[in-house]
Amino acid sequence: MGNKFDFSDFSKQSTRGILVYYFKILYKIIRVSWILIVLILSKKSLGSSPTYLFIGLGIVLVYVLVRAILTFLNFKFKVTDNDFVLHKGIINKSRIAIPFDKIQNINFKQNLVQQVISVVEVEIETAGDKSVEIAITALSREKAMALKMLLLDKTSKSKTVEMGEGNGVIQKISLLELFKVSMSENHFRSLLVLVGLGFSLYVQIKDFFETIELGDQLDVFIADNTGAIQMTVVLTVLLITISFFIAILASFFRVLIVHFDLTISVKNGVLEIKQGLFTKRNNIIRKQKVQQLIIATNPLKKLLGIYNVAFKQAISGKQKKGTVLHIVGTKAPQIDTLKKLIFSNSDFTEQAAYKPHFYYKRKMFIRSFIVILLLNIIYSFPHLNGAWEWYLCNGFLIPFSIWMVQLKYNKRFYKVNEEMLWLGSGQIGTTDQFVECFKIQYVSLKQTIFQKRYRIYDVYIQTASGKVRIPSVPEKEAFNLYDYLLYKSQTATQAWM
């Protein structure tokens, strides 16, 4: 397969790449100036002089085309004996050489344009704190595969740890399953995201109007219109129902767009995840890079027997995105397979679960008590006088918070086996976190002045993909765990990343 293409000499991308660049640049311009465009289009003066508008538009489109062609012409790459070489940039020329042992992964990506003209984007993930992103925007699939094979072949010498044997598809999600996943998502979160999105849009528009000194008018306009609306109970209920419906719809589209056609497969001992509707992502997961495995579910999902799984990978340098990979709708046996692939020993059958000290529960009780107390003080404010009905809220709030605290305490535990740490948490949902002991960066014990009386500590475990906390562990147990984790990370012979 590799013979078909010669990478030892400089080669350019597929000519179709100009189109991809064209749309990328156009998109960038529109994203920056969309308010301006809307404003120009809505101007009444438009009718009098449309010629200028078309000339302006023409100039912009020609500029984009020239820029796309130049970007394309100035982009070339080759594979030498020791590294992958990339030359790019129109005015700011950059020449990048990546040694093979720095290459971590090669991922494919396809956005809508790339799908239509059938080219793939090749992303090369590197180790170390390089902030440059290395991506080849448009290659034909065959050429991309050939390049990937060649690079993987060259880099495999430096790879020591391989995943277990076995080929085949672990999970392939159907549209129906995807529908189930999206229906059982946390819709409150989608609602919050929507509200946040709406708010930021409002702020953005307001900012813009303010710069052209129309801010006051906008506020007046909004105030007038809200004043006209009679906020009756019926309307509120209606509003909540509608926004909830929108939230469900939003969940559905989010899941569909990100996880469409999710396929998890093992090829030559490498875990490969493909997903996405408009932008198809093809990620390779290397065993060493996974620092945490997080498995989450909620009562609805539990009923359907499906879980959301997140692979938290090591953050290298400034590169933040793409370090957490989410998959959805995974069933229990598939999770077992994944665990066996990634971890050397994920057997916890003989290990006892350690619960937090009673202090943890008491602290949560006190916190919710303070919140309820504050609410009751608010009820007693004079402007609400006579409205004793407010106190009825307590009848609901008190049992509800007790139940919530109980749930949270009951779901908290941790287990340790020879190689791994398993943290359970959750309240309404349930989350299981798996961390391999030898991948730990460092450990901390923290103790507030209140915890000191009970001789308990919070254990913080720092991994290359973030902190993990085990709350309220009794002193002796905490120090044992501390020593054990340190011992494990110091005596590890495997690479942690």
Added chain:
Amino acid sequence: MFQNIQIAGELPTVTDLNYKRIQQRYLIVILLNFFMVFTIAIGGLSVALFNSGDHFIMNYKWSVILVALLFFFFVLMAGVLGFYKRKYAVRERDISYKEGIFWASITTVPFCRIQHVELNEAPFSRLFKLATLTIYTAGDSTSDLKIRGLNKEEALRIKEFITSHINGK
């Protein structure tokens, strides 16, 4: 605890470590830093309060200053008492540091996970030949372990020790 886990021999433990206190001179640096902030803050506050034309503020200016003084007294006490809690220990394979009164913490970083070590000298510390040792590991946190108020030679020695361990790998 963890009876099921077999380890050859006794596990090394941090409970019986010989912690060293940081240099006594660093207390002076803490005090100097404190009084610098204190003077600027209280000075600025007084100027602002006494020049204010507002009646309400004029009536309460002494109580505001009193509250500010109490706050600074509390910060000073925490700073001084906290100084005696700052201890560190270097073992063959890791470095530990503990600090804090209200929020006490112990952190141990194994040498084999350290990405790089930094030695800083702030103006006041330089005056007293003190240095700050900052240790970075992989991950998202900006700095992972910071030991202030070390003797400069001692800090250099620790840095060399860690660097040689990293490069020796």
